[in-house]
Amino acid sequence: MPFRRSQREIVDTYRGNLGYFRRAHYLRSFRLWLFLFAIAATAGTVAFVHWQGNETVFSTGPLSENHARFASDCAACHLDPRTNPPPPPLANDPIQAASASLLDRACLQCHALQQLHLPQATALTLEARSSELVIAHATDCALCHKEHVGPLRMPVPESSTCLTCHADADALQRSRKTLPLGHPATPPKAENLLFPDGLIHFIAPPSAEGKLPVFTATNTGHPAFGYQRHGVQDPAKVAYNHHRHESSDIPEVNGHKLNCADCHVVGPGGVNFQPIKYDQHCATCHSLQIQPSLPRLTIPHGDAEKVRFFLAGLSVSFEYAIRAEGLTDPVAISRRVDEEKKSLERRGIYGQKDLEDRVFHQGDPPDSQTDRRPRTGNRKFLTECAKCHTVGAGTATQAPKIEKPRIASRWLQKGRFTHEPHTHMACADCHGAVHASTKTTDILLPTQQSCAECHRPPAADAAPDLAGLMSPPVAGGGSPLAATQRATGGVRWGCVSCHSFHAPADAQAIIQSLLLPPTPAPKAPAPKTAAAAPIHP
Amino acid sequence: MRVDRSHLPWIGLVVVATAVAWVFYAANFHPQWLPFHVALPAFFGEVPPRRQTFGGTPLGLIFGIAAYAIFFFASSLGIRKKRRTLPIGSVRTWLRAHIWLSVFTLPLVLFHAGFHLGGAHTTWLMMIYGVVMVSGVYGLVLQQFMPRLMKERLTREIVFEQIPHFLMRTRDAAATFRSSLRQLQKDHAQDRHAAPAGSVADTPASIFHDPSVDIIAGVFDEHCEPYLAASRGERLHLGDARVAADTFRTLKLNVTRSWHPQIDQLEVWCDERRMMDLQTRYQHWLHAWLFIHVPLSFTLLVFTGWHAWVELRFLNTLR
Numbered sequence: 001m002p003f004r005r006s007q008r009e010i011v012d013t014y015r016g017n018l019g020y021f022r023r024a025h026y027l028r029s030f031r032l033w034l035f036l037f038a039i040a041a042t043a044g045t046v047a048f049v050h051w052q053g054n055e056t057v058f059s060t061g062p063l064s065e066n067h068a069r070f071a072s073d074c075a076a077c078h079l080d081p082r083t084n085p086p087p088p089p090l091a092n093d094p095i096q097a098a099s100a101s102l103l104d105r106a107c108l109q110c111h112a113l114q115q116l117h118l119p120q121a122t123a124l125t126l127e128a129r130s131s132e133l134v135i136a137h138a139t140d141c142a143l144c145h146k147e148h149v150g151p152l153r154m155p156v157p158e159s160s161t162c163l164t165c166h167a168d169a170d171a172l173q174r175s176r177k178t179l180p181l182g183h184p185a186t187p188p189k190a191e192n193l194l195f196p197d198g199l200i201h202f203i204a205p206p207s208a209e210g211k212l213p214v215f216t217a218t219n220t221g222h223p224a225f226g227y228q229r230h231g232v233q234d235p236a237k238v239a240y241n242h243h244r245h246e247s248s249d250i251p252e253v254n255g256h257k258l259n260c261a262d263c264h265v266v267g268p269g270g271v272n273f274q275p276i277k278y279d280q281h282c283a284t285c286h287s288l289q290i291q292p293s294l295p296r297l298t299i300p301h302g303d304a305e306k307v308r309f310f311l312a313g314l315s316v317s318f319e320y321a322i323r324a325e326g327l328t329d330p331v332a333i334s335r336r337v338d339e340e341k342k343s344l345e346r347r348g349i350y351g352q353k354d355l356e357d358r359v360f361h362q363g364d365p366p367d368s369q370t371d372r373r374p375r376t377g378n379r380k381f382l383t384e385c386a387k388c389h390t391v392g393a394g395t396a397t398q399a400p401k402i403e404k405p406r407i408a409s410r411w412l413q414k415g416r417f418t419h420e421p422h423t424h425m426a427c428a429d430c431h432g433a434v435h436a437s438t439k440t441t442d443i444l445l446p447t448q449q450s451c452a453e454c455h456r457p458p459a460a461d462a463a464p465d466l467a468g469l470m471s472p473p474v475a476g477g478g479s480p481l482a483a484t485q486r487a488t489g490g491v492r493w494g495c496v497s498c499h500s501f502h503a504p505a506d507a508q509a510i511i512q513s514l515l516l517p518p519t520p521a522p523k524a525p526a527p528k529t530a531a532a533a534p535i536h537p
Numbered sequence: 538m539r540v541d542r543s544h545l546p547w548i549g550l551v552v553v554a555t556a557v558a559w560v561f562y563a564a565n566f567h568p569q570w571l572p573f574h575v576a577l578p579a580f581f582g583e584v585p586p587r588r589q590t591f592g593g594t595p596l597g598l599i600f601g602i603a604a605y606a607i608f609f610f611a612s613s614l615g616i617r618k619k620r621r622t623l624p625i626g627s628v629r630t631w632l633r634a635h636i637w638l639s640v641f642t643l644p645l646v647l648f649h650a651g652f653h654l655g656g657a658h659t660t661w662l663m664m665i666y667g668v669v670m671v672s673g674v675y676g677l678v679l680q681q682f683m684p685r686l687m688k689e690r691l692t693r694e695i696v697f698e699q700i701p702h703f704l705m706r707t708r709d710a711a712a713t714f715r716s717s718l719r720q721l722q723k724d725h726a727q728d729r730h731a732a733p734a735g736s737v738a739d740t741p742a743s744i745f746h747d748p749s750v751d752i753i754a755g756v757f758d759e760h761c762e763p764y765l766a767a768s769r770g771e772r773l774h775l776g777d778a779r780v781a782a783d784t785f786r787t788l789k790l791n792v793t794r795s796w797h798p799q800i801d802q803l804e805v806w807c808d809e810r811r812m813m814d815l816q817t818r819y820q821h822w823l824h825a826w827l828f829i830h831v832p833l834s835f836t837l838l839v840f841t842g843w844h845a846w847v848e849l850r851f852l853n854t855l856r
Binding site for chain 2: 007010013014016017020021025027030031034035037038039041042043046055056057058059060061074077078079080081101102103106140142143146148161164
């Protein structure tokens, strides 16, 4: 129903209330009160948070499990720049110059000496042999180690962070510094060196290019392994013929034909191999027994001087061996020793020199000049040292010099490898060249390209049913799983699967000692670290 | 404020500015998104930033500072409205700028945050910002159709602040009307007591007394008076226009014609009351969003300043 009052009549009702705008209307009053409440609540919130001193409200996300204990202590990592001025830069210091970040310094409070990138770790250990060190600085921890992204363990750095440098030639060049060491370098050649970790490492000669290539994945330009370089051979000083040891005439050992695992026993955790020892792996076939009638009397192995000493006192050794058989009558023992000596003479060994020649160089019976090697079966009664070792000439006063074998246990210096996750494969899947190898100089390790067959980003159409493919390796050919992995890739292809970013703390200590200027202040003696120990050439 | 063709330049400005901001954002943080290369100033640092942060980068800070400056400007609209005579542009222009620059803060804030909520503090900040923006947009949308709706449904609009006064005047008039009815009822009762027995007055009172007074008084007491006095009348009997019309039509049928003008008056008062209620409801719709928008805008302003202060302090610890 429309109004029947006119606007004029309505306006007339305003009379007596013309000052309405001076009085607070309830809506305006309510708005004002709300506004005042907002001011009070806002100020109260700000004041309360600051009074309480708990700054976790500003955290951009929960801390990882690794740093959970700092969850309520922001200042543990977020150092106050006023109370933590940057340290004075060291002269010509490629580390400090790039490591001025306050956050990095906070990380280094606990994770000391992590500024260096790994690749030069080997070079640092070999610094006595190099004329200069290439240093890649590990700048800005937070680039790779993402914090405040979840309460679980801190995620493993993604390969993309590595590729920010390794896929960019300019970035790669910028991050590399060269530190001269002030002494000439030793000639570049492949060497097997005993490292302070107790392992013999294969050290490849430096790359001819001298420059790290740019790449984006394991199968697209990743540098080849050091031992793949042209002309590089295994420098181990021991003669071993893999092909020969697989021959059909080789007698069975422990009830079976020789196989890889009889000699190559993986180390703890599947990492590296345990050293091959004569006593464990060779003595069964290659006995050092000197007299057929005294089976327990064997020539000592491992030290030429000891061998020489043993041979010089062979009569005494005979006597001890005879006594060990239970003979106690001195006269009978003496008679038996004489018989053993005559036995030697019957074999053409008339004196110390003949004895040493047989043991070190010829074996017994000695090889003819025309039929020295190869032999069919172990026809010799005594295998000479020179059959396996490089034996020099002896003198009247010194035993012949026998080169140490130096069989490398670790071949890859910049990445770690473990056999443990590879047990579904046959040895020949990666070491296929073994069967045809006749020389020790043959390097029988897989190429980087071979690794990248499985360890690469997965093929676009790859969706293998891995559970259905799990099966033990079959003789001479690996498992279906391995074959599928080769075909599809997608097996742990991230950089950190093989590589560690940071150089070991010991290597960091070396570089720090090279960089630190001499100071007059007394210094505490540096702890003798394993990495700082000299390398055995 | 109605959004009409006069807003087109502002809309164009926001669209262009958003496009430019997006190009800068993409060029700085996701260069692979762009089909062309944009050479950013060296001041912007690494492209893309290797730390995968947004707000703390130079461009992120520019976005954040711009958004905060717009927050300040938008908040100053209230002051501008209070000082209408200041020669700094018309309030209309300020309101347009308030609307469209605030809309432009949406891409700025999202680019500043990198489309992430962040931690507790920034999440709260983003929620407050969201509520402020949504309430503002809600208010703007209401202003597009509410005036037309009010014009159509409120045949007589009253100054909103005068409504309580107007209703009070109506209640006073109704009370006067009821007093006159009461007086008539009282006079009639006295006449009955004063008449001698056996006289003409012995005839039934209904023959001389008009029963309309009692009927009208009954309806008034039962429906009209409570309705006019109620704080919220829409829930009462006469709050429904159709019921009210039926009530008064029935009332007219039961009283003498001479009372019809008074009944019409009563109906007008009730209709006016209903109209006032409707206008009050519309006014509440039209202004209620301000109860959220204005206080939270202030909170947003303070919290954003707090956020900037804290984050810059933390940013300083990363360098």
